[in-house]
Amino acid sequence: MWVDGEVIERTDWCDNLFSLKIKASIEPYIAGQFIKLSQIINDKRIGRAYSIVNAPNSEYVEVLAVSVLDGLLSPNLQQLKVGDHIEVSSKAAGFMTLDEVPPQGQDLWLLATGTAVGPFISILETDEPWARFDHIVLVYGVREAKDLAYKEKLLALEKRYPNQFKLLFSVTRESYPNALESRISTALASGEIEQRLGLRLTAEDSQVMLCGNPEMIKDANNILLEKGLSKNLRRAPGQITIEKYW
Numbered sequence: 001m002w003v004d005g006e007v008i009e010r011t012d013w014c015d016n017l018f019s020l021k022i023k024a025s026i027e028p029y030i031a032g033q034f035i036k037l038s039q040i041i042n043d044k045r046i047g048r049a050y051s052i053v054n055a056p057n058s059e060y061v062e063v064l065a066v067s068v069l070d071g072l073l074s075p076n077l078q079q080l081k082v083g084d085h086i087e088v089s090s091k092a093a094g095f096m097t098l099d100e101v102p103p104q105g106q107d108l109w110l111l112a113t114g115t116a117v118g119p120f121i122s123i124l125e126t127d128e129p130w131a132r133f134d135h136i137v138l139v140y141g142v143r144e145a146k147d148l149a150y151k152e153k154l155l156a157l158e159k160r161y162p163n164q165f166k167l168l169f170s171v172t173r174e175s176y177p178n179a180l181e182s183r184i185s186t187a188l189a190s191g192e193i194e195q196r197l198g199l200r201l202t203a204e205d206s207q208v209m210l211c212g213n214p215e216m217i218k219d220a221n222n223i224l225l226e227k228g229l230s231k232n233l234r235r236a237p238g239q240i241t242i243e244k245y246w
Contacts, residue, residue, distance in 0.1 A: 029092035051118035055125035113212030185219035
């Protein structure tokens with residue numbers, strides 16, 4: 001079911017990366033879930049999934065999107081202005097939520113690439129992770145520094161929770177202060193991430209959520225399996241929770 005949504009604010013992070021705040025009457029959702037946006041184009045409904053960036057207690061939904069040159073919907077979304085309307089799915093979906101993470105483990109590791117940081121920002125905007133885990137790590141990988149959406153929000157969380165929140169950027173195509181200069185999987189395999197953060201990633205202490213491009217997911221998952229962690233399944237709880245972003 002689709003409901004009408006009105007764009008109430010937009011942020012342009014760089015040429016093709018943007019966020020939209022949309023006022024729409026959707027059902028209650030859980031931090032980390034996604035909605036679908038759609039338009040009728042050439043008499044055909046085109047819908048795409050976008051993670052909700054904001055916390056569930058907001059009066060709007062916020063999405064982070066990248067405009068793909070040959071995309072069927074994203075170029076149209078990038079043209080939306082405040083006051084424009086877009087159809088929104090009335091019910092959110094998805095399992096990249098803390099509800100799906102087993103209770104074992106005192107450290108939460110969030111590994112994201114690109115716009116897949118969205119569900120993690122939504123989770124970090126709620127009280128649950130801060131009450132539940134001793135340490136929360138976010139490793140956020142992009143190609144260029146301009147692609148670091150919500151950087152100031154994340155840096156503010158780092159200041160707010162200096163002993164609990166550990167933030168590490170990965171920028172692969174240029175140098176950026178204090179950031180990894182390699183892919184997340186490479187730094188994970190070498191142990192650089194653990195060394196930088198001063199925190200060990202173990203099956204006994206850690207829960208890991210992976211969200212991003214399939215290559216990162218595959219490589220990081222294999223590295224974690226070698227470390228003794230296992231994929232989290234409802235029938236067999238583990239330490240690795242995964243959502244591929246396309």
